[in-house]
Amino acid sequence: xxxxxxxxxELLEVATEPQPTRRRRIKRKTVNTIIWFVVLxxxxxxxxxxxxxxxxxxxxxxxxxxxxxxxxxxxxxxxxYFKVIEGIGGxxxxxxxxxxxxxxxMAVIGTLISSALAAYxxxxxxxxxxxxxxxxxxxxxxxxxxxxxxxxxxxFNRLELIDTYWPLILPKFLATEAFFVFLIVxxxxxxxxxxxxxxxxxxxGHVRIFFSIILPLIKPALITSAIFTFIWTWNDFLGPxxxxxxxxxxxxxxxxxxxxxxxxxxxxxxxxxxSFLALLPILIFFIVFQRFLVDGVATQGLKG
Amino acid sequence: MGLPPGxxxxxxxxxxxxxxxxxxxxxxxxxxxxxxxQAMRQVRRAEKxxxxxxxxxxxxxxxxxxxxxxxxxxWMLGFLGLTVGPMIFSxxxxxxxxxxxxxxxxxxxxxxxxxxxxxxxFMQSVQITLVYVLVGTPIKLAAALAIAMLLNYRNKGSGFFxxxxxxxxxxxxxxxxxxxxxxMFSTDGPVDSSLSLFGIELGGWVGNVDLVMPMMILxxxxxxxAPMVIFLAGLKQIPQELYEAAExxxxxxxxxxxxxxxxxxxxxxxxxxxxxxxxxxxxFASAFIISNGSGGPAGMTNFYTVYLYKRGFADGQMGYAAxxxxxxxxxxxxxxxxxxxxxxxWVHYAGxxx
Numbered sequence: 001x002x003x004x005x006x007x008x009x010e011l012l013e014v015a016t017e018p019q020p021t022r023r024r025r026i027k028r029k030t031v032n033t034i035i036w037f038v039v040l041x042x043x044x045x046x047x048x049x050x051x052x053x054x055x056x057x058x059x060x061x062x063x064x065x066x067x068x069x070x071x072x073x074x075x076x077x078x079x080x081y082f083k084v085i086e087g088i089g090g091x092x093x094x095x096x097x098x099x100x101x102x103x104x105x106m107a108v109i110g111t112l113i114s115s116a117l118a119a120y121x122x123x124x125x126x127x128x129x130x131x132x133x134x135x136x137x138x139x140x141x142x143x144x145x146x147x148x149x150x151x152x153x154x155x156f157n158r159l160e161l162i163d164t165y166w167p168l169i170l171p172k173f174l175a176t177e178a179f180f181v182f183l184i185v186x187x188x189x190x191x192x193x194x195x196x197x198x199x200x201x202x203x204x205g206h207v208r209i210f211f212s213i214i215l216p217l218i219k220p221a222l223i224t225s226a227i228f229t230f231i232w233t234w235n236d237f238l239g240p241x242x243x244x245x246x247x248x249x250x251x252x253x254x255x256x257x258x259x260x261x262x263x264x265x266x267x268x269x270x271x272x273x274x275s276f277l278a279l280l281p282i283l284i285f286f287i288v289f290q291r292f293l294v295d296g297v298a299t300q301g302l303k304g
Numbered sequence: 305m306g307l308p309p310g311x312x313x314x315x316x317x318x319x320x321x322x323x324x325x326x327x328x329x330x331x332x333x334x335x336x337x338x339x340x341x342q343a344m345r346q347v348r349r350a351e352k353x354x355x356x357x358x359x360x361x362x363x364x365x366x367x368x369x370x371x372x373x374x375x376x377x378x379w380m381l382g383f384l385g386l387t388v389g390p391m392i393f394s395x396x397x398x399x400x401x402x403x404x405x406x407x408x409x410x411x412x413x414x415x416x417x418x419x420x421x422x423x424x425x426f427m428q429s430v431q432i433t434l435v436y437v438l439v440g441t442p443i444k445l446a447a448a449l450a451i452a453m454l455l456n457y458r459n460k461g462s463g464f465f466x467x468x469x470x471x472x473x474x475x476x477x478x479x480x481x482x483x484x485x486x487x488m489f490s491t492d493g494p495v496d497s498s499l500s501l502f503g504i505e506l507g508g509w510v511g512n513v514d515l516v517m518p519m520m521i522l523x524x525x526x527x528x529x530a531p532m533v534i535f536l537a538g539l540k541q542i543p544q545e546l547y548e549a550a551e552x553x554x555x556x557x558x559x560x561x562x563x564x565x566x567x568x569x570x571x572x573x574x575x576x577x578x579x580x581x582x583x584x585x586x587x588f589a590s591a592f593i594i595s596n597g598s599g600g601p602a603g604m605t606n607f608y609t610v611y612l613y614k615r616g617f618a619d620g621q622m623g624y625a626a627x628x629x630x631x632x633x634x635x636x637x638x639x640x641x642x643x644x645x646x647x648x649x650w651v652h653y654a655g656x657x658x
Contacts, residue, residue, distance in 0.1 A: 033458065036454070036457060039454065040454065040462075040465045043451065043465075043469070044465060044468050044469070047468065047469060048468060048471070049494075050481070050485070050488055050526075051471075051484075053484070053488065053494060054484045057487075065487070066490075066491075066492055066493075069492060069493050069494045069496070069497040069498075070494070070497075114378040115379075117375045117376070117378060117379070118375065118378065120375050121371075121375035121376045122376075125368055125371050125372040125375065127368050127372030127373065128369055133376070133380075133383075136383065137379070137383070140383070142582055142640055143387070143633070143636075144582070144585065144586055144629070144632050144633055144636050145586065146586070146609055146612055146628075146629040147391055147626075147629040147630060147632070148387060148390040148391060148394065149629075150394055150616050150622055150625055150626050151389075151391075151393035151394045151397065151626070153617075154404065154622070155390065155393075157404065171386050173378060173382075174379065174381050174382025174383075174385070174386060175378055176382045176386055176387065181379065205371070206371040210375070231475075235475065235589075237478075237588070237589035237593075238588055238589065238613075242617065253480075256479045256480065256483070257593065260479075260483055260593065261596065268487070272483070272484075275480035275483045278478070278480045279475060279478065279480045279481075282475055282478075286471055286474060290470075293470070293474070294467055294533055297470070297530060297533045297534065
């Protein structure tokens with residue numbers, strides 16, 4: 001925030017000017033920078049307030065909701081956490097976490113394998129129909145998913161896979177998230193072909209080239225895809241709402257609804273505590289991997 | 305290899321020199337995969353030189369095709385089995401009455417007729433969804449652009465803000481956030497009590513027919529971070545000289561925004577507009593949680609997808625829900641078509657004539 005941070009070009013430009021003007025300029029620049037910081041800090045406060053409020057509210061006793069809308073609890077307590085750890089309807093809380101974790105990890109594995117394979121085919125192999133199929137894949141990016149959930153439900157119902165995790169995990173192994181295929185295709189296209197060409201002359205086939213040359217080079221794209229898949233699957237509500245019926249198989253978002261329905265009138269504290277705990281892994285993920293996420297969005301134009 | 309792909313460069317090793325050896329067919333295939341144009345040039349060259357490459361090439365092509373479809377197999381299975389197949393199936397269902405337990409019964413256009421003539425809930429659902437999309441999306445994009453420009457003013461320190469603003473996009477559709485949002489806007493909740501300080505007594509927004517839509521739009525706008533990050537990347541691509549030139553010509557900030565920023569950013573605006581509009585049509589979890597699955601108060605959160613879910617999965621009217629889904633597909637397709645058609649007149653791609 002001091003004069004040191006003034007951009008170089010500016011310094012060079014003002015260096016030739018008489019002393020008083022330069023000082024005034026630098027001062028104006030500093031003032032602008034301070035205003036810039038204050039405005040952005042104010043926006044940050046407004047935007048992050050709901051999350052901060054959530055974190056603080058988990059320490060409010062249920063009776064305080066509706067009376068104390070502020071941030072700081074009047075009678076801070078950790079009772080909410082003790083209460084929710086027991087779980088709901090005979091299922092302990094850790095079970096919902098474990099279910100969510102299992103689904104999300106399987107989704108990440110499936111998405112990475114299937115998307116990387118498909119992306120390699122689109123980016124590096126020349127075969128009949130590649131153009132049409134690529135266009136079709138891009139088309140599915142814009143397709144509202146509602147048109148396929150009803151028949152998909154009917155199909156999985158026929159296969160008697162309702163109340164299992166198959167309908168949530170199987171599609172990930174079949175690269176149905178076109179976003180990630182597209183993201184990895186773009187990444188592979190930016191890798192110079194020199195190395196795979198050299199490998200081909202040495203007699204390596206596509207399988208060898210994929211595993212020993214391309215796969216190690218696309219790690220950043222794979223990490224971005226993995227993080228997004230994890231977060232989206234962790235947050236997914238409609239999928240488990242349709243396919244998972246038994247409470248002991250519920251992932252967090254559906255379990256959260258249980259808290260919300262069953263206890264919202266009497267025990268708001270518990271609902272808020274579980275909401276916060278459900279968000280926590282994602283927030284931690286975000287803080288650790290924010291660079292991958294934000295840069296991934298910036299370069300690939302990914303949705304939120 | 306790895307030579308610059310200039311016209312003659314690939315042929316410095318010339319097909320004529322290594323006639324129909326294994327190496328040559330690989331070289332030929334390589335040249336092909338460089339780009340379509342080069343491949344065509346190669347073919348033409350090979351024909352002219354009467355090089356007997358056709359056999360080896362055909363075998364090579366076949367191998368490439370096998371490899372291509374091999375790598376694509378998982379995606380193809382998903383594409384055919386979980387996307388194209390279900391789409392055709394749901395198109396059929398749209399013309400039937402089907403409740404999952406008895407066989408679908410063909411009813412022709414009945415579902416569509418019922419939708420537009422005798423289902424006031426459907427019409428209301430369309431109406432509120434359109435309000436949400438047509439009001440919410442422009443506000444969200446305007447906020448995204450404004451704050452992207454603010455961030456672009458200075459490089460140092462903007463990374464922290466960029467990440468903070470992006471976070472809501474990542475969690476905005478989650479159940480947790482819907483629960484928080486409902487608490488924030490409830491009677492005597494944080495929003496209500498803050499507004500009371502300024503003498504504005506609105507009460508709770510959640511149960512209020514007039515305020516629940518603004519509340520939903522605020523939730524959408526809160527997630528401005530994803531388009532903002534894309535705008536910011538676009539802003540960084542605009543050459544600084546353009547602004548300097550505009551300044552020399554005496555342009556003020558507004559003029560620079562209108563004549564430099566907007567045209568240079570138009571392809572990014574187009575991209576964001578397309579994606580955000582289509583996404584907005586598909587809002588589900590937050591509306592579902594905030595209204596406890598009811599779509600209330602008075603149907604004001606009965607968004608298209610919530611209503612589709614209720615009809616299809618709660619009432620077991622899968623034929624009707626399939627018809628609704630296809631109406632949505634057609635609407636989204638028309639919007640995408642219109643956006644793509646009009647982009648010629650307002651979207652400027654770098655490298656074109658200014």
